[in-house]
Amino acid sequence: MGPTAGGPGISANCSERNRLYYRESHVSKKRINFSLGGCKQCEACVSIAPDCFEIDENTGMPFLKKECADEDVVRELCAYCPEDCIEMEDMEEE
Numbered sequence: 001m002g003p004t005a006g007g008p009g010i011s012a013n014c015s016e017r018n019r020l021y022y023r024e025s026h027v028s029k030k031r032i033n034f035s036l037g038g039c040k041q042c043e044a045c046v047s048i049a050p051d052c053f054e055i056d057e058n059t060g061m062p063f064l065k066k067e068c069a070d071e072d073v074v075r076e077l078c079a080y081c082p083e084d085c086i087e088m089e090d091m092e093e094e
């Protein structure tokens with residue numbers, strides 16, 4: 001079953017393998033940058049945070065199925081992703 005037009009964007013974006021996937025979410029005052037441009041499909045992110053990441057069966061690429069609310073988990077993701085696909089940065093107060 002393919003992605004449906006107008007449906008949730010995560011699966012649709014991840015099915016486009018050559019397209020840079022980018023998502024922002026907010027944890028406290030941090031911003032998570034998730035970019036699959038260099039992803040080597042090692043599945044470390046799924047192992048570390050199975051509640052948040054899943055592998056798309058069609059593309060073999062991970063996608064965020066739920067935002068990661070645990071900052072310690074996000075830090076671990078940042079540390080273990082071998083391709084630096086997951087980064088966390090401080091958000092400036094505006």
Ligand code: SF4
Pocket residue numbers: 036038039040041042043044045046062080081082083084085086
């Ligand atoms: S840990 Fe990084 S390189 Fe490995 S599958 Fe996840 S996003 Fe891709």
